[in-house]
Structures are given as C-alpha cells and as structure tokens.
Amino acid sequence: MAESPALNGSSDQSLTTVPSKRLHEETDQTSTVLSPLNPDFNTTTSSKQSRSTKEKTPMHREPREKKESLKKREAKGVSVQADARATPDRSTPSNAKRKPADKDQPPDSLSPLRYKLPPPKTSDYEFPRGPIYVPHHSIQSANGREIQFYETTEQKGFRYVHCIADPSFPSSLFYRQSETEPFHPRMNFEDSSSHLFFDRDGTQVTTEKGFRMARANVGVRGGRWYWECKITSGIRTPPTQNGDVPQSNGVETGTGQESSEPRGHVRMGWARREASLDAPVGFDAYSYGLRDVGGQQVHMSRPKDFFPPGEDIREGDVIGLEISLPSLALHRRVVQGQYNPAVDSNDTTVAEEAGGAAAAPDIIRDKVPIRYKAHLYFEQFEYHSTKELEELLNPSLAASTSTSGPASAQEPNPSHPLVPLRTLPDSYIRIFKNGKAMGTPFENLFAFLPLASKPLAQTGARDGLDDGMLGYFPAVSVFRGGAVEVNFGPDFWYPPSSSSSSVDKLNGENHNETGDDRSNSLRARAVSERYNEQIAEDVTYDIIDEVDFWLQDGAPSEGRNGINDRLLSVRGPVASGGREETPTSRGQQQASEIKEIVQEDE
16 A cells, blocks of 8 residues: 655655545744744744745635626627627736726716727718708697698617718817707707607607607706797687687686697606606606696606696797706716805805816717718717616615615705715706796706716716716607797797896895806896807817827827828727628727727618
C-alpha cells in the first residue's frame, strides 16, 4: 500500500478511504498580536500567517449585470447588430472598471452619443418636407364655418424631430435639427395619438374614436405663459326661452339644459412629456386638465367640481389656460434636494445667486438621424412614467408593491424624500372662460427636471440627462366627434393682460412689477413667444454639439468643407450590413464610440 506524505516532517499515516482532518501546524496556534501572554510573538510568522489567511479568503465578486436574452431584445425591436452588448468594443480593455453612477445626482461632463453614418445623400440637403395630408372628413362649427380635417403621417415609440443635412456641421455627421411646415406654434403631428385628425395649420383637432390626446410643438420650462382653446364641436348651446338655438357667441344662455345630444367631448390643459397620448388630459400625474362636463378639474383621473353648478364648457366657449412655473435655478434646487423654503422663498434672488449645486447642467441630446417614409428625423429616447407616480395614481398598487415605506405615504411637496414626488413651489394653473377669471384649480405642480423625469428603460438610455425639451406642453384631448381650435397668440380672442390682472385681484395677490423674473410679471406671455425662443435654443444646442464633437476629434483644421479622414475612421468593431429602416430601430453606443449605421433605401 502506498504511503501518504509525511505530516510535520515526522510520523507516517496510512492512506484511508476517507481523508482525515488536517492537523494544525504549530505555527497555526501562534497569536498574531503582541501581548503579555504572548512573549514569543514573531513578526515574520504573523506576517506569513496573515498572507496565508488572505490567500485562503474567498475572493469577493461584484454582482453581475443582469442582461436580457436575445429573444427579449428581438421582441423589443432592438437591432442585434446595433446592440453594444452584442459586439464588445475591442478598443476598451476588457478588465477596465466602470465607475458606478450616482443615482441621486445627474452625471456631468457628458457628451451626446456619436454615430458613424454614411455620407448624406444629395436629397438630405434639400429643404425638409412637410407632412402628407390625406383628406378625411369635414365638420361644420357652431358658427357655420366648415372645417376640413386631414390624416397625417405618424411615428411612435420614440420622440421624433425633423432634421436636415448641413455642410456646416461635418463633425456632427452633417445633420442638424430643423423645422417643417407649417412654421408656427401648433399641435405636434409627431407628438399625438393615432386616429387624430388636424387641419392644414395644425390648430384644429378632432377624432372619431375614444379619448386621444395631442401635445403642442412648443413647451414651457419656467415663467408665466398663456394660450386659448375654443370648442368647435362638443356640448351644444341650450335654446333660449323662445325655443331658438342661438349661435355660440361665448355667452352662457338658458337654464343649462342641453338642446340635443352633444357632438363629442373635449378636455384641455397642460401635460408633460410622460403623459399618455392614448388617454384624456388629466388621466395621470403628468397632466392637468379641465373637463367640458360641469367644468370639472381633472388630475390623476380624479374629477373635482371647479366651475359653478350647472355651468358647462359648450360650443363656442373660449377657455384660457395660464401656467406659472418657477425659475430653472429654483427648480434645480428642488430636484437636487437643496430647496429651503426659508431661504429660497424669493425666486428672483435664487435666479441671481444661482451657483454650486443649482448651476445649470449641460443639455445632452442623444439622437440619431434616420430616414422614414421619405422624411429625415432625429430619433431620441422618450421619457416614461416612474414607479412612484404610478403608485400615487393607484393607491391599491402602492399598498401591495411599494418598498418606499413611510416616504411614499407623505403628500407630494418640494422636499419629499422621493424626487418624482417633489413639487414646484408657487407654481399654478389658472383658468379663464370667455375672458372671465374662473380661479386656480391646480397649484404646486410636479417637478419635471431629472431625476424627476427618467427615460424609457432600454439599451442606450441614460438617466439624469436633460435634452432641453422637458417641461409642460399645451395639450388637448377629444372624444368621438369633439373638436377644438387652439390659439397660442399673440392675437388672442381674450388677451391675457386684463384677465391675469383680474384673477390676481380675485386671489388677493400683488406681484412685484420690477425684476427680470417672468413668473412674477404682471402679464402672462403668449406661448407663441416661447416658440421663437425654442428655435433659438435648438440652433444654439446644434452649434454646441458641433464644437464638442470637433474638439473630441482633436480640433482638426483640415477637411472642414468635407468629411474629415479621422472622423471616418471607426474605433472598434463596425456593425456590417444594413438595418431595417423603421422608426424603432436604433443603434446604441457609448459616448466615446462612433459606430456605423447603414441605412438602406426603401
């Protein structure tokens, strides 16, 4: 029988079928701490023992990132070739460690995602094409005017803005943002639900289906703004005492009883990017609406009486909607947890002393140009509803799934522990009917800057980024024949100058006439003024992105009138072949990569 190795250099032991327990070595019993009871402390022995202990200690492994399977990614419509996880970037060491992102603070010093695209086609430099109008039906308004409605092209899943190729932007792959006809503030054809019909100006909206919503192509982020909405088809005006049905002139008549069945229903209000388009205004926590039946205010699907009893919103009525939001400096203090009501009570002071944590972060617009139905679009990640506000909408769901504990039980406020449940101090929405102040149905609106708003959870989406289009948008929803006409100014049916002053006196408010803070000005500004500012901001952001990309390429001076050689060189693997030209296909890359996306012709 073979002999086992000698233990401790002395006695031999026979090999048994069951291995015996290892005998402790003499050095194992030596204490590693110097003390009166341990006079034979040996530094060398203790250091060896310490190293031996470390070597025997199991290595701690970081939890692996949970990745979706190939079938799940294909079901979501994510291109496998474009997925950064499908082909690792060999330019980045495999053992490189990533610094974990702080979930409580938005990232800084970031750049938009970059893409390597084929050279633009000649047609890409042409002026952007307008929407394709397909005649659908016409209706007759209350004053006898015929309104023709059209069906327009639609894109869903992401946020889409028109773009155009420009030789002045070589570092940005020649593409920049653009506008298309009609060139004025209107309802957004690309930001509306299906089965909605518009006129050629984009100011008239109707549907034959259930409630559908459309947002305007301009949003507000701070200040005091006003727009109007006229009901062209809805609850009819009641007959007079002699039985005649008068034409709607914006004046309430009769006893409040309807002359016949309503020709549909409408709602109007303000909505954020996350608000559902397949639901009425006021359905969730991301929109605030006014209902035509009884003039009720609606938020999170909870209607409350607002107008006097028996007073509805009828055909021909003009509803004015004013919103007031604090400055972005104060807004950032709220979402970053820096708001102190004792110190930040004066919004003008906050705007003047903005700095530190409240400094404005960079506007990061992750977008990629795509071609869809003969149109060029920038495809951007859309924002989605958060768990906290979904639980606020459905208390029964919160009771069964909430893990926030006492924090979720608190009422929304500017200092709420959960960022999505923080509200903006001194914010409100006021309502006017035919120039008459009706009151303030909504106050302390929810904050919308990151991290109160989060992008849709999908590959490539990054939290904590502001793309410059987060805010509140004028919104309307129509139901089974209901139709409205919007007016964003400056020529209002009932100008807000006198209306705003009257409601201030009604509420006993006295705004300061001095200072640059628009939220404290006496006159609410027309949304049309914000439209021009928004275009100027888009141009500025395009130039900033071009300079940023140019600096990333080493600020080359050659090739400014053509495609730079270094720009065309691809770092890392390149996705070969083409991809299906659909509005939901998108290549996701890290900010330091330039990947190639080949677009095939239809």
